[in-house]
Amino acid sequence: MSEGCDELVIGDFALAAEVEAEPGGESLRRCMACGTCSAGCPVREVVPAFDPRVIVRLVALGADAEVFAGEGGGLLWLCSGCNTCEERCPQGVHLPSLIRAVRNVGVRRGHVPRAMLAQVELLRQHGRLLEVEEHNARRTKVGLPELRNQAADYQALLELAGLGWAPKPGGTGGTEGAPGGTGGTERTEEAP
Ligand code: SF4
Ligand code: SF4
DSSP states (O other): OOOOOOOOOOSSSSHHHHHHTTTTOOTGGGGGOOOOOHOHHHHHHOTTTOOOOHHHHHHHHHHHHHHTTGGGGGGGGGGOOOOHHHHOOOOOOOHHHHHHHHHHHHHHTOOHHHHHHHHHHHHHHHSSOOOOOHHHOOOHHHOOOOOOOOOHHHHHHHOOOOOOOOOSOSSSSSSSSSSSSSSSOOOOOOOO
């Protein structure tokens, strides 16, 4: 996604149809481009290039390259899901859900930031976003009960969510191994 649209390539609207078919993407065509969402977005205050109105318009116009520009889809993943935009939108566009729908489509097309893959890998290995073994050593010292490694539970959830393909991060790009991508599907299996 870029701030200017000088070289915008408008597509065939297949992206819009795919996003609308995704749970959360149904309100795409309600947008009248008023910009109320962008005016109140706290993420945009910090990162001006992140603009929810622009995301919606680019998706509606089928500008796939702009929507998924940057490493692993780039700016799309900055939305914090705070719901400010949704509460203010005069058209009832469910923007946080819509942006999640766009991300989901992006993931299926192989656009996943490396930071997200790193988090998936942590969940796969530990069932949490931290290494419980290291954490437990500190907890034991102060008399707290150990945390359980929930790797098996989360591995089952990742499979159900269709994320069993996700590769380990640290490759040449954040998209390898995604459906339609070029990487492998190495899994880390650990006992809970
Ligand atoms: S506030 Fe709603 S109608 Fe206005 S640009 Fe944002 S999504 Fe579109
Ligand atoms: S939900 Fe996302 S797009 Fe909407 S205001 Fe919050 S950060 Fe911005």
